[in-house]
Amino acid sequence: MENSNLLKISTSTGLIKVASKSQGEVFFHTIQLKLLWGYCWWQEKPAIESFLDLMESVIKKAIHGVLPHQELFLDYNLETNDSLEKSSQVKITFNQIYADNVEFHMPENILILKGPDDRGSFSRLSSFRRKLNENIQKTI
Numbered sequence: 446m447e448n449s450n451l452l453k454i455s456t457s458t459g460l461i462k463v464a465s466k467s468q469g470e471v472f473f474h475t476i477q478l479k480l481l482w483g484y485c486w487w488q489e490k491p492a493i494e495s496f497l498d499l500m501e502s503v504i505k506k507a508i509h510g511v512l513p514h515q516e517l518f519l520d521y522n523l524e525t526n527d528s529l530e531k532s533s534q535v536k537i538t539f540n541q542i543y544a545d546n547v548e549f550h551m552p553e554n555i556l557i558l559k560g561p562d563d564r565g566s567f568s569r570l571s572s573f574r575r576k577l578n579e580n581i582q583k584t585i
Contacts, residue, residue, distance in 0.1 A: 472510030
């Protein structure tokens with residue numbers, strides 16, 4: 446397993462750390478969530494969609510730092526506890542990641558983001574109709 450290609454995504458308060466490793470090369474990148482949320486608020490952009498776009502590009506950059514490639518294939522499941530706009534919890538489960546047909550393994554393949562839940566009682570009760578649970582497959 447020493448020559449395997451690894452991608453690790455970890456969280457700490459306000460940060461998401463992305464690390465990649467391939468054949469002894471290592472690359473790190475950090476996403477500062479407060480800056481992203483502030484940017485989205487200021488520009489009136491959807492926060493979760495913006496986060497997903499940024500996360501995908503950071504994964505591509507992290508893997509490119511250890512294995513230059515043309516195409517990155519991402520396969521992940523996205524689950525929320527409400528619609529994207531109202532959700533206070535987002536769960537991302539990575540299924541497969543390939544850079545030019547070279548697989549990257551993730552020891553921990555689940556990323557959960559939680560924020561304050563300021564939905565009203567009725568909104569929480571009726572959220573089962575708006576919850577998202579979809580598979581996303583992209584080549585970037």
